[in-house]
Amino acid sequence: MPSTSELEALYRRRGAATFGARLRRWLTPPAPFVMNPAEPKDFPLGRWNLYIGGAGRAVAGYINLDLFPMPGVDLAADAEQLPFPDGVFQRVECDAVLEHVRRPEQAMREIQRVLAPGGYLHLVTPFCHPFHEYPKDYRRFTPDGLKELAAGLEPVAEGWRTGPTATLLVFTIEYAKLVLPFRWWRAAAHGVLGWLLFPLRYLDLLFFRTARAGRIGNHCYLWLRK
Numbered sequence: 001m002p003s004t005s006e007l008e009a010l011y012r013r014r015g016a017a018t019f020g021a022r023l024r025r026w027l028t029p030p031a032p033f034v035m036n037p038a039e040p041k042d043f044p045l046g047r048w049n050l051y052i053g054g055a056g057r058a059v060a061g062y063i064n065l066d067l068f069p070m071p072g073v074d075l076a077a078d079a080e081q082l083p084f085p086d087g088v089f090q091r092v093e094c095d096a097v098l099e100h101v102r103r104p105e106q107a108m109r110e111i112q113r114v115l116a117p118g119g120y121l122h123l124v125t126p127f128c129h130p131f132h133e134y135p136k137d138y139r140r141f142t143p144d145g146l147k148e149l150a151a152g153l154e155p156v157a158e159g160w161r162t163g164p165t166a167t168l169l170v171f172t173i174e175y176a177k178l179v180l181p182f183r184w185w186r187a188a189a190h191g192v193l194g195w196l197l198f199p200l201r202y203l204d205l206l207f208f209r210t211a212r213a214g215r216i217g218n219h220c221y222l223w224l225r226k
């Protein structure tokens with residue numbers, strides 16, 4: 001498991017302006033996934049909105065809360081114990097975080113508590129995705145499991161954020177890295193395979209239109225209203 005300081009170093013490396021960091025960013029292949037263009041994004045923001053788990057990124061219009069006081073983070077706290085009064089946020093974003101939370105039921109209770117009546121919650125979670133620790137990785141979710149977790153809120157939209165081709169590509173790259181003993185070999189394999197395989201990601205634009213996409217979907221999304 002990466003230590004807190006390793007995670008902090010990772011976030012700092014990503015944003016660094018050194019020649020090495022710029023070269024690394026330039027060589028980094030495009031993501032092996034495309035986002036589902038049908039996923040709604042336009043639910044209203046309010047005066048106060050909460051983004052959970054946005055370390056290393058700027059999230060305009062939100063209070064950015066994360067376990068780690070990294071660049072971009074407004075408040076270091078645990079999603080299981082949100083330091084806010086009841087009903088203050090019009091919108092809460094929780095994107096690729098619940099798999100890292102030790103007690104997701106407790107985090108959901110807290111999110112529901114701080115959400116204003118009529119407010120919106122956006123959940124995104126992995127279904128078929130490699131192990132990744134931020135700082136731990138506890139579980140995966142099906143859309144039904146996610147809805148069960150958020151029972152008490154009204155689902156208003158659901159679907160696949162990233163599809164079956166994304167699953168195939170991320171697992172292929174991880175599989176290739178499994179057999180390579182040295183870190184820089186794995187980095188090279190990641191780069192070479194990433195550049196070779198990424199054009200296939202556009203196949204998901206076809207799969208998003210079919211119900212079968214979810215058999216091996218990568219990340220699912222759910223929008224809910226309180």
Ligand SMILES: C[S@@+](CC[C@H](N)C(=O)[O-])C[C@H]1O[C@@H](n2cnc3c(N)ncnc32)[C@H](O)[C@@H]1O
Binds near residue numbers: 057077078094100135
């Ligand atoms: C996979 S990253 C999410 C990435 C982010 N949503 C994005 O799209 O860039 C998970 C984030 O959740 C944070 N995190 C993990 N457990 C948390 C917790 N219990 N409370 C708050 N943040 C947490 C991690 O520090 C990490 O920044």
